[in-house]
Amino acid sequence: MQFYKYHGAGNDFIMIDNRKNIFSPQPNVINKLCNRYFGIGANGLILLEINNEMPFMRYFNSDGNEATMCGNGGRCFAAFTKHLGICNGNSIKFMGIDGEHIALFNPDGFIKLKMIDVKKIELIDDNYFLDTGSPHYVQFVRDIETVDVDREGKLIRKTVNFNNGGTNVNFVQEIKPGEIKIRTYERGVEAETLACGTGATAAAIAYSHYFEIETNPIDVKAIGGNLKIYFERGNERFENVWLEGPAKKVFEGIIDIDSYGKDTI
Numbered sequence: 477m478q479f480y481k482y483h484g485a486g487n488d489f490i491m492i493d494n495r496k497n498i499f500s501p502q503p504n505v506i507n508k509l510c511n512r513y514f515g516i517g518a519n520g521l522i523l524l525e526i527n528n529e530m531p532f533m534r535y536f537n538s539d540g541n542e543a544t545m546c547g548n549g550g551r552c553f554a555a556f557t558k559h560l561g562i563c564n565g566n567s568i569k570f571m572g573i574d575g576e577h578i579a580l581f582n583p584d585g586f587i588k589l590k591m592i593d594v595k596k597i598e599l600i601d602d603n604y605f606l607d608t609g610s611p612h613y614v615q616f617v618r619d620i621e622t623v624d625v626d627r628e629g630k631l632i633r634k635t636v637n638f639n640n641g642g643t644n645v646n647f648v649q650e651i652k653p654g655e656i657k658i659r660t661y662e663r664g665v666e667a668e669t670l671a672c673g674t675g676a677t678a679a680a681i682a683y684s685h686y687f688e689i690e691t692n693p694i695d696v697k698a699i700g701g702n703l704k705i706y707f708e709r710g711n712e713r714f715e716n717v718w719l720e721g722p723a724k725k726v727f728e729g730i731i732d733i734d735s736y737g738k739d740t741i
């Protein structure tokens with residue numbers, strides 16, 4: 477089976493053109509494919525399918541379970557449709573689990589992805605919880621370099637109940653007005669990733685709203701690369717939300733998918 481490997485600011489994905497349903501998304505198979513020693517290795521796996529005659533993006537975390545929206549993956553999905561010739565212009569519309577998205581292809585190669593509106597931000601223990609297509613807990617810290625993201629992130633992800641679905645956990649430090657640094661513990665990867673698109677979006681909106689920052693876009697520096705978040709404040713919601721950043725095809729290959737269905741590695 478043909479596969480493609482992409483990353484968006486270091487958040488990396490296996491991409492499969494599944495318009496002919498060649499791949500059955502079994503959790504144990506996806507988990508092995510995402511394994512960095514016994515498989516291709518990735519934070520997640522993305523299937524391109526067709527739904528009501530529109531490209532449909534299905535996202536699976538590396539634990540093998542189908543998940544909510546992936547922002548970095550959404551930009552990579554758009555780049556993938558362009559590589560396959562599905563999209564020839566400067567933009568593409570596609571469906572994700574959270575609804576319709578449009579992606580714009582910038583001349584510099586960066587991609588601008590429209591995200592869902594953010595309807596509310598909850599305060600939990602003086603930190604912020606909001607849904608940008610995936611659930612995110614945002615905690616502001618003084619020195620992001622000293623945070624034990626895997627340990628602290630796991631504690632919050634596991635102990636604080638978020639409607640039973642769990643959450644991603646973001647640690648954020650202001651670098652200067654309008655610019656923040658972020659580190660993210662990702663649900664379903666159960667570890668820190670080099671970037672998280674829906675997390676960067678959540679962090680930028682919480683930062684701007686609660687610290688009354690007028691600058692827009694907000695620059696978000698992740699370990700794996702830089703993202704920009706644009707949005708407008710509407711009536712009790714955040715609208716016209718865009719996530720802009722890189723999406724790179726790293727390699728493509730062929731894998732013997734039948735050997736992944738069996739328990740032997």
Ligand SMILES: N[C@H](CCC[C@H](N)C(=O)O)C(=O)O
Pocket residue numbers: 487537543544545546547548549610611644662663664665671672673674675
């Ligand atoms: N792990 C997330 C989904 C992927 C989010 C992240 N990779 C992004 O770029 O938005 C979750 O289960 O909510």
